[in-house]
Amino acid sequence: MSERVPIRVVVNGELHESEVEPRRLLVHLLRDDIGLTGTHVGCDTSNCGACTIHLDGEAVKSCTVLAVQADGAEVTTVEGLARNGQLHPMQEAFWEHHGLQCGYCTPGMIMAGVDLLKRNSDPSEEDVRHALEGNLCRCTGYHNIVKAIQSAAHAGQGAEVPA
């Protein structure tokens, strides 16, 4: 057991201070230490993207980030998207367009979708598919996920999209 390192991470707007082993993965800090289990682990090798979160505003795979690398950073997880009980437009779009079945890849897909729209407010189908190459879904065949993200893009036009 190696020496523990103190870190301060703001997660969904709340400050969390803890001491972690330097090898501790950010996803385990979020799930096991802070209790935010919406971020999932699917593959351990950064292929599936179920663990996608936003670190200082950028989508990252939290199974491949050390908790100590998030020291001083702001993290947004899927639990942090809804505001005042209102679903984020991306969450609403996934529901409306049947963009999920088992729901396991969904938090990562939603976080990847929100990240894409920050960079490209009106993505083509090809843009969406390219942006999702790091997120695997076994249930939906991606069809309705692509539709949901494009729909969220249109819903978000002119509206402020949080996170």
Place this chain on the structure above:
Amino acid sequence: MSVSQPPETRGNGWVGQAIRRKEDPPLIKGQGNYVDDMTLPGMLHAVIVRSPEAHATITSIDKAGAEEHPTVVAVLTGEDLAAELAGPIPMVWAPPGVEIKTPEHWPLARGEVKHVGQAVAVVVGTDRYAVADAAEEVIVEYESLPAVVDPERALEDGSPFVWDDFCTNQTHEWAIAGGDAEGALRDAEVVVERRIVNHRTAGAPIEPRSSIGDPRGDGATLYSSTQIPHIARFVLSGMLGMAEDKIRVVAPDVGGGFGAKLQVYGEEALVLAVARRLGRPVKWTETRSEHMTTSHHGRDQIAHVTLGADREGKITAWKVRHVCDLGAYFQILTPFIPELGFPVAGGCYAIPNIKLEFVGVFTNKFATDAVRGAGRPEQTHMVEVMMDQLAAEVGIDPVELRRRNFIAKEQFPYETPLGIVYDSGDYHGSLDKLLEHVDMDAFRREQAELRERGVYRGIGLSTYVEVCGLAPSRAVGPQGVGLQAAFWESAVVRVHPAGSATVYTGTSPHGQGHDTGFAQIAADRLGLDPANVEVLHGDTDQGPMGWGTYGSRSLAVGGESVGRAALKVQEKAKRICAAMLEAAPEDIELADGKFQVRGSPDKAMTMVEIAGAAHIPPQELPTDIEPGLEETSFYDPENFVFPFGAHACVVDVDAETGKVEVVRWVAVDDCGPAINPMLIDGQVHGGVTHGIGQALYEQIVYDDEGQLVTGSFVDYALPTASEVPMFETDRTETPSPVNQLGVKGVGEAGTIAASPAVVNAVTDALKPLGIAYMNMPLTPMRVWQAIEEARGRGGGGPARTEQGRDVGEHGTGAAGSGPTSPGEGGAL
């Protein structure tokens, strides 16, 4: 008693509507409850020490190093847990008159290992990182034994045995025949033979398996990512020597299954055994590498297919000998899965003579078992691929060839030569509808133009039929094909005093949308809104025994059971309503969401009012009406159901790299009347993608020593969003006469339909190069090699290749044999 917010009763007509899913809000907010999300007080973490050897004797296990870790609580071997682990993992198929060599399969190895990844010891402690460290300190010494990996070589003389005691690697042979296939083949004007390999794949749900054993008094609860909680309790009671009433199994949110969780795994018994030994909850969650290594695989069959036909393309005989790689040990259904495809042998074609032989083989690999489709994709793949091979052989268009052989609409119910009765179908109808979307003449013109520019575009059809509604117990149980199980389904419909309802189903969904679809079924029969019908499942303490979710059975058996229980409630509600309104029960009808006197719509009660009267009668009810409003159904279907459809796949093949791109997919499916069309489309999208994955990308690969090469998603290629197109879906609706809902099932249809459509499309694209047939997966390497070989021959007509073990593996087509020479190919 006042009801502050009476449930809305908008009435009938919920079935058929694409309402959005009741299960989604928690899942999109990150509030799902998957097993690995759960933390119980005092919970320990388990890591399993696994064999790096494919075949070896265990000579020693040294636990001392691991036990020294300060956070480790226990290190346990199979020997240590012999008292808790009372019985091996059962295999439940006992076909009458056939001996299946069945080795004992224990959750932890006892003296020897037979495949890479076999569990040897378990390390348990308080910190999951430290436990993983400690597991590295368990020193296991092995004496290597020769491994056998190739199933055909395993059957040859001189092969090492996986099990010396059996003195053979053949597990069993099972055969079924109808008509006289051998005679018809002798008389056939055309005989086409192919060696069709349906390679090993993984279920690969994105949620890895996870299980928690939680001891309580003299019993225990298992939380597990399973498709079959009730079966798991039944099986685990035997494996742990505990009465069923002492075991509760809960399947909370389950992140996909695809057959990989239609299983009772050693780890599920193990966490319960260790939890009981230590008196604390124990969680084990597999890594992705563990999933690829020791969650069961699917397919892995080599089929020697012989088809006989006349010159007009009418098929007269279908004969297949399957060599089925079953791995080293059996899981619960392992040797039965290939045979599960037999009801749809010959597909949707009127073939009078059919003969099937299945040979099971032990190899030093993990077990195969059910993966999405389970036996039916294999049968469908070979028959649909062979249709196109025959079309090339006799020079008839594949569309026309299919039409000449379809079972006609008027022939239903249609009994196949194997004694299976197809319930209903309209195969011409689904193909007609497909061709409304796909203009074949226009496609052929476009294809010809593209070929002139060096672009290889092809189209492939798949007109499939599958068998669902598993299952009529008399057909598959002990008195049928010999499964020591039954496959009816249960449902409880309970209307609460204030008028909302709870449904418990014995099925166990993991993405299919039962909470929504089953609520629609119940709502229509109860006069309620689906928003006020909660569907529960996956907890053996909440409802009666049920048989789980697999084989596209949930709607046709489980949904039907929900409908029947809801109708029983409706009947009782009518009697209560009649008593309250002083009318005859037979005069009460449910219309517009109200129970009303026929012809007097002003005399009516809502379900809310009836529920109140059932629980707290405002006036005396007839003595033959018991209080309460709850009914149970146990429904065992009379027959299977047979969904069908027609799919078309368009591909572009890059002749320089061998890369195949799916550019268009049109799917026309018929699963009977739609309960929720949105859910059907979703199942088709995912199912087709699964089939595309197998056809083009996915393959479990072991090397010659039995080491798994594809142990992660780095090596095992699931399709990404960039590998599939938007899907064009349409439906025909041919009701099944088997159940009241008329429904069939759609969870596996896309997967079953897809792989031959892809293979046929690639074959069509490469026809100008003289490539007649290739086995899956059609990876760029395989396709490129085939193109290079063909170009080396100078292109032109199909190559003649000797029938042998490599035929069809490396691109060039297997030649036709029998009375005719290989066809000229190409011409359509």
